[in-house]
Amino acid sequence: MTRYIIRRLLQAIPLLLIISLILFLLMQTMGDPLATMGGRTVTRSEDRKRLTRQLGLDKPLIVQYLYWLVGNDWTKLDLDGDGILETRGTRRGVLRGDFGTSLVNRGVPVTQVIWSRLPNTLLLMLTAEAFILILALIIGIYSALRQYSFLDNIVTTITFFFYSMPVFFFGLGVMYIFAVNFKKWGLPYLPTVGMFEPEAGKSTSQIIWHMVLPVATLSFGFIAGYSRYIRSTMLEVMGQDYVRTAKAKGLPRPQIIYIHALKNAALPIVTIVGLDLPFLLGGAIVTERIFAWPGMGRLFLDHVSRSDTPVVMGILMMIAIAVIVFQIITDVTYAWLDPRIRYK
Amino acid sequence: MKTKPFLRSIAFLIVIFSLAIAACKPATPPPTEVAPPVEETEPVAPPVEEPTQAPEARKVATFIWTQEFDTLNPLYTNMWFSSITQQIWNCWAWDFDDQNAPHPVLVTEMPSKENGGISEDDKTITLTLRDDIVWSDGEPITSADFKFTYEMVIDPKNTVASAYPYDLIASLETPDERTVVISFNEPFAPWAASLWHGLLPEHVLRPVYEAEGTIDNAEWNRAPTVGCGPFTFVEWESGSFARFVANENYWLGKPKLDEIFIRFVPDDASQIAALKAGDGDLGTFFAYSDVPDLEAAGIQIIKVFSGYNEGWFFYLDPEKGHPALQDVRVRQAIAMAFDRFSLAEDLLLGLTQPAVTLWDNTPYADPTLEAWPYDPERAKQLLDEAGWIDTNGDGIRDKDGVELVLTYGTTTREVRQDTQAVAQQQLLEVGIQLELVNFDPDLFFSSYGEGGPAAKGELDIFEYSTTTEFPDPNMADFLCSEIPTDDAPEGVNWESLCDEELDALFRLQATQVDFATRQQTFYQISRMIFEKVYWLGVWQDPDLFGISGSLLNVKLSGATPFFNIFEWDLAE
Numbered sequence: 001m002t003r004y005i006i007r008r009l010l011q012a013i014p015l016l017l018i019i020s021l022i023l024f025l026l027m028q029t030m031g032d033p034l035a036t037m038g039g040r041t042v043t044r045s046e047d048r049k050r051l052t053r054q055l056g057l058d059k060p061l062i063v064q065y066l067y068w069l070v071g072n073d074w075t076k077l078d079l080d081g082d083g084i085l086e087t088r089g090t091r092r093g094v095l096r097g098d099f100g101t102s103l104v105n106r107g108v109p110v111t112q113v114i115w116s117r118l119p120n121t122l123l124l125m126l127t128a129e130a131f132i133l134i135l136a137l138i139i140g141i142y143s144a145l146r147q148y149s150f151l152d153n154i155v156t157t158i159t160f161f162f163y164s165m166p167v168f169f170f171g172l173g174v175m176y177i178f179a180v181n182f183k184k185w186g187l188p189y190l191p192t193v194g195m196f197e198p199e200a201g202k203s204t205s206q207i208i209w210h211m212v213l214p215v216a217t218l219s220f221g222f223i224a225g226y227s228r229y230i231r232s233t234m235l236e237v238m239g240q241d242y243v244r245t246a247k248a249k250g251l252p253r254p255q256i257i258y259i260h261a262l263k264n265a266a267l268p269i270v271t272i273v274g275l276d277l278p279f280l281l282g283g284a285i286v287t288e289r290i291f292a293w294p295g296m297g298r299l300f301l302d303h304v305s306r307s308d309t310p311v312v313m314g315i316l317m318m319i320a321i322a323v324i325v326f327q328i329i330t331d332v333t334y335a336w337l338d339p340r341i342r343y344k
Numbered sequence: 345m346k347t348k349p350f351l352r353s354i355a356f357l358i359v360i361f362s363l364a365i366a367a368c369k370p371a372t373p374p375p376t377e378v379a380p381p382v383e384e385t386e387p388v389a390p391p392v393e394e395p396t397q398a399p400e401a402r403k404v405a406t407f408i409w410t411q412e413f414d415t416l417n418p419l420y421t422n423m424w425f426s427s428i429t430q431q432i433w434n435c436w437a438w439d440f441d442d443q444n445a446p447h448p449v450l451v452t453e454m455p456s457k458e459n460g461g462i463s464e465d466d467k468t469i470t471l472t473l474r475d476d477i478v479w480s481d482g483e484p485i486t487s488a489d490f491k492f493t494y495e496m497v498i499d500p501k502n503t504v505a506s507a508y509p510y511d512l513i514a515s516l517e518t519p520d521e522r523t524v525v526i527s528f529n530e531p532f533a534p535w536a537a538s539l540w541h542g543l544l545p546e547h548v549l550r551p552v553y554e555a556e557g558t559i560d561n562a563e564w565n566r567a568p569t570v571g572c573g574p575f576t577f578v579e580w581e582s583g584s585f586a587r588f589v590a591n592e593n594y595w596l597g598k599p600k601l602d603e604i605f606i607r608f609v610p611d612d613a614s615q616i617a618a619l620k621a622g623d624g625d626l627g628t629f630f631a632y633s634d635v636p637d638l639e640a641a642g643i644q645i646i647k648v649f650s651g652y653n654e655g656w657f658f659y660l661d662p663e664k665g666h667p668a669l670q671d672v673r674v675r676q677a678i679a680m681a682f683d684r685f686s687l688a689e690d691l692l693l694g695l696t697q698p699a700v701t702l703w704d705n706t707p708y709a710d711p712t713l714e715a716w717p718y719d720p721e722r723a724k725q726l727l728d729e730a731g732w733i734d735t736n737g738d739g740i741r742d743k744d745g746v747e748l749v750l751t752y753g754t755t756t757r758e759v760r761q762d763t764q765a766v767a768q769q770q771l772l773e774v775g776i777q778l779e780l781v782n783f784d785p786d787l788f789f790s791s792y793g794e795g796g797p798a799a800k801g802e803l804d805i806f807e808y809s810t811t812t813e814f815p816d817p818n819m820a821d822f823l824c825s826e827i828p829t830d831d832a833p834e835g836v837n838w839e840s841l842c843d844e845e846l847d848a849l850f851r852l853q854a855t856q857v858d859f860a861t862r863q864q865t866f867y868q869i870s871r872m873i874f875e876k877v878y879w880l881g882v883w884q885d886p887d888l889f890g891i892s893g894s895l896l897n898v899k900l901s902g903a904t905p906f907f908n909i910f911e912w913d914l915a916e
Contacts, residue, residue: 031786032794037505038414039422040652041810042789045826045834047506052834054503080500087501104414106503107560116582172613180621192618195584198404198605292609294583302412302610307786 001335005328012324019320020094023313024065031307033057033103038306053081055103068100068313069093094317100310104303110314113299118281120195121295124288125280127211128218133273135223140230141257144238159224171217171290178213193292214291218284229272233265240264267337274330278322282315402602403914405895408615408624412583412608417565418542419497419504425629430542431906432588432604435572437471437540440903444706444815446536447907449596450477450485450543450572454536466531466857467514469539471524476595479545480569480576487518492546501558509538531855533862537816537903545570574599574910583608600897600913619643625892625914631759632692635888643890650902651706651814652885653699654760658878659801661840666804668748673730675877679716681723681774682767688883691762695888699881701870702810707859708817708866713874715881723774734775741775750804753781753797755788760807763882778805793833801840809885815903817866818854822846822878839878846872 034048034057043051052058056067056077072089079087092098099110139159143152162170175192182189190213191197196206237243238261246256283297296315303311335341413426418434421427431439438446438454446454452472455461461470477485496502497510512532517525526539544559548570552562559565568577574596575588586606590599607624609615616634619627620641630638635645658675659665668674684698703709727733732741732748741748752767754760761782768778783797788808790796798806812819820826824842828835849869856862873879887905891898896913900906 031784032790032796033786035786035789035791035794035796037422038411038426039505040424041422042836043422043791044506044508044820045832045836046511047508048791048834050500050507051503051505054500101561105566106415106420107562107565113582120583172617175614175617180617183621189621192621192623193609193614194607194623197623198406198585198587198603198607199402289611290614292584292607292611292614294581294608298583298610305784305786 001332005332008324008328008331012321015324016317016320020069020313020317021065023316024068024309025061027307027309027312028061030304033307033309035307038104050081054079067091067093068310070095071098099314099317102303102308102311104306104308104311110310113303113311114296114314114318117283117294117296117299120293121281121283121288121297123207124211124214124218124293124295125283128215128222128284129273129276129280131215131219132222132226135219136226136230139223139227141234141262143227143231144234145257147235155227159227161224162220163224163228165221167217167221167284167286168290170220171213171287174213174216175290195294210291214284214287214293217287217290226269226272230265230269233268234261237261237265263337267334270330270333270337274326274333278319278326281322282319403600404603404605405601405625405912405914406623407604407606408609408618408627409606410608410610410612410615410627410629412610413586415565416568416577416580417544417559417562419493419502419544420560420565422505427541428905429586429606431573431904432575432909433568433571433573433577433591434542436542436904438536439907440815440901441907442899442901444902448474450474450540462857466855467528469526469528469535471526473522473524474595475522477572478593478595479547480571480591480593482593483545483547483570484521485543485572486521487524488521489543489546490524490540491516491518492550493540493542493544496544496549496553496559499558501560503560509534531857533854533857534813534816534818537813537818543572545572575601575604578603594910597910599910601909604909619890619892622892625895626898627890628887630888630890632695632888633759635693635695638890642893644893646889646891646898646900647695647886648889648900648902648905649705649884649886650905651703651811652809652887653702653704653811654807654809654882654885655699655702656805656807656880656882657798657839658880659798659804659806659839660878661801664801665840666750667746668730668732668743669750669804671730672876673726674732674748675880676716677723677726677730677774678771678776679877679880680719680726681771681776682880683718683770684715684882685718687763687766691759691766692883696884696886699884701874701881702812702819702879703817703866703870704881704884706812706815706817708863708870710867710870710874713871716877720770720774727774727776732775739772739775740777747777748775749777749779751781751802752778752805752807753783753788753803754807755785756782763807791834792828792838796838798838799828799833799835801838806838807882817862819850822873823850841878843872843876843878846878 034043034051037043056064056072059067067089071091071093073092075089076085077087077089078085091100102108102110102113105113139155143155146152178190179192191210195210196202200206243256243261246260281296282300283295285297285301287293288295288297289301300312300315409425411423411425413421413429414423415421415426416429418430435449437450438448440446448454450473452474453459453461455469455471457464462468473485473487479485494510494513494516497504497507509532512528514527514529519525548564549559549562552564553559564570566580571577571591574591574594576591578587578589580586585608588604590602592598609618612630612634615627615630616637618624619638639645658669660669662670688694688697698715700713700715701709727741732743734741736742752764754764764778764780768780771778781803788796788798790799792799797803810821821836822841823837824844824847826835826837827840827842828838846869849865849872853862853865853869856865887902889900894915896915897908897911899908
């Protein structure tokens with residue numbers, strides 16, 4: 001197993017290099033970071049010329065990629081435009097742990113930009129994921145065990161209702177109902193946006209209170225999807241011979257369901273969760289935007305819209321690495337759940 | 345299996361770790377510092393941790409920004425949201441009031457020829473600084489801070505957003521602590537609107553510069569704990585909020601508010617919901633269509649003209665442009681075939697009106713000019729006179745085998761897309777077909793070198809909102825030297841228009857320091873652009889601010905919106 005993991009990790013290195021090159025080239029087609037620089041008017045021509053030179057955007061694409069990858073501290077640059085290379089570069093490159101600095105938040109290291117948001121995203125997304133899994137398991141198992149019952153039909157209808165609802169509509173809907181109108185009607189209300197109220201300060205209870213609507217928005221669509229999936233796999237497993245044998249042996253029903261059936265039904269679910277987990281790092285663009293949650297999704301959107309290549313590359317590479325790592329973890333989990341699987 | 349508890353523990357630890365990081369980072373003041381007394385009249389309050397001691401009544405005004413500022417260093421940003429925040433914690437040498445008239449902040453009086461602040465040849469400006477101005481840490485503000493700011497702008501190791509107009513300065517001298525002498529090679533008319541937009545504290549940043557050779561990476565850029573505005577920076581948490589508290593050392597008077605809390609809410613609909621729910625005292629940059637909803641919720645709407653006018657630019661390159669647009673009669677026909685009055689009334693809810701010139705709502709707009717009327721019959725006559733007739737019966741006019749089909753592009757902003765649809769329908773009625781295209785802003789505004797569709801001449805008509813060096817009327821968009829080419833791809837004259845008479849007038853006005861003389865030049869400029877339809881104003885584009893009823897004494901300026909923020913107050 002250890003050799004298998006090491007081999008997978010080594011295989012990931014050239015893969016990541018190829019991914020980084022493709023992403024870097026794609027980023028160059030996405031817009032002009034100096035177009036307005038976030039302003040409301042077009043950047044003055046003299047400033048554009050100067051900044052293009054200072055930020056190294058006048059270099060050929062392959063040179064820009066090389067600087068991003070291995071740094072530019074081995075070469076000299078012309079910052080004042082006099083044609084003389086007099087200033088040594090300061091970037092050390094990704095291979096030496098330097099992801100560069102943001103073009104938008106000029107001078108701020110990419111790692112610092114990402115780190116400022118990652119805990120908020122993990123907090124929101126992991127809470128939502130836990131909420132999704134717990135509720136989906138309860139609903140899915142219940143629906144499978146009581147197939148076509150009245151409650152199963154009700155649950156099925158409700159899950160399809162939420163599954164077909166766009167996230168932005170659900171998010172704004174619950175905000176208007178539980179935050180704006182409840183307050184207007186004098187009922188207990190939830191906050192609209194942010195992580196805390198300025199008057200109350202940033203405390204754990206404030207954060208939990210402000211997470212209610214975003215977590216609900218993130219969860220409902222997924223609960224619907226996951227519970228349908230669990231229902232389907234559970235139904236399939238419950239019809240297997242070994243479950244019938246377990247019933248014939250007189251095993252207690254909870255043991256049959258949770259030990260024999262659920263563990264086998266969980267394999268496809270592990271695949272889905274394993275694929276989902278790395279993308280949790282990327283945050284939820286729509287939900288974070290609606291509820292002004294300071295997470296990775298908003299960070300990504302803000303910096304993509306201003307063509308901030310270093311930050312966007314940093315986020316994408318982080319997700320690429322996470323996908324590879326979680327794939328390996330998923331494979332290991334497979335082996336744990338299904339003793340028939342062996343990796344050599 | 346041993347791995348199961350292990351995985352559980354890992355997941356548990358990640359959640360706890362994230363919760364702890366999110367709750368603790370960066371260090372926030374204890375709740376007792378900011379907590380007001382719990383109002384008993386509120387129906388139900390969200391859970392608030394019990395304060396450890398009796399809280400003091402504090403006046404905290406919450407602003408909602410739909411864009412987070414990129415940096416707080418005034419030299420490093422073009423962002424409007426960052427610029428307007430500068431009036432809170434930083435200082436300009438002079439602000440502009442709600443009539444857009446300059447009034448001194450750091451200087452004793454505005455330089456003029458009468459007081460000797462402007463030399464006889466108009467090339468030298470002398471500033472005399474007040475003797476009571478201090479940074480928030482108590483250090484005096486002196487001419488050395490001005491000189492340091494100037495040096496940082498023009499230093500090639502600093503990637504400042506704009507070096508304008510400091511790169512035009514011939515010399516900057518500081519003969520004493522209270523005097524700054526700025527000399528230009530030529531008279532420079534827009535000095536009042538473009539000089540000293542923010543000041544750097546030399547005593548904080550010079551050590552950084554000497555250690556690193558640049559201030560690009562200075563901590564002060566994101567955490568300017570030393571400032572010179574009515575409020576002092578406390579903290580900025582990325583994506584979430586920024587806080588500023590009253591500056592006890594502010595020389596124009598101690599602010600009446602204790603704290604400004606800026607919350608970043610990127611979604612327009614969420615901003616509206618937050619304002620309606622009372623979760624914000626001031627919001628801005630919302631759509632015209634949201635105004636009735638906000639007004640119904642008791643939010644006061646203030647329109648502030650900051651020089652922006654939405655308009656159509658035409659690609660006029662004599663070789664590569666559409667042949668129809670070379671004829672002034674066709675451009676005039678377009679102006680009269682497009683009902684901008686109904687557009688302003690129906691689509692923009694009557695909150696604005698068609699723009700006539702790029703200098704509307706300033707003293708530089710020729711008051712005798714009136715917007716082109718909506719007159720489709722006259723438009724048809726003009727097109728006929730110009731030889732654009734529908735010869736093949738397809739409903740579209742043509743001439744010499746060329747159909748009058750124009751590509752009309754703009755950004756993806758909703759109101760612009762609606763405008764496109766209206767214009768397409770109306771121009772079709774006079775036989776002009778518009779093909780509509782939309783781009784994300786960073787693509788649309790890309791330069792010639794980056795393949796921007798407007799800059800490259802791929803659009804016959806391109807629409808956006810632009811301003812001058814407000815409140816100064818100067819702009820470079822119509823200069824012949826700004827036409828982008830392969831050799832000079834950074835040019836901003838995307839119309840590729842080179843009218844030598846207009847070019848000469850623009851160059852002349854930039855040197856006319858005398859107001860009355862310059863005003864007459866701008867009357868000529870605005871009339872020329874209007875009559876030749878080099879630019880067609882679609883609507884005046886004021887900044888909209890929504891103010892809650894509890895915020896008092898609010899005055900807003902187009903150039904420096906929060907010029908009197910130290911006088912703002914919150915109702916009890």
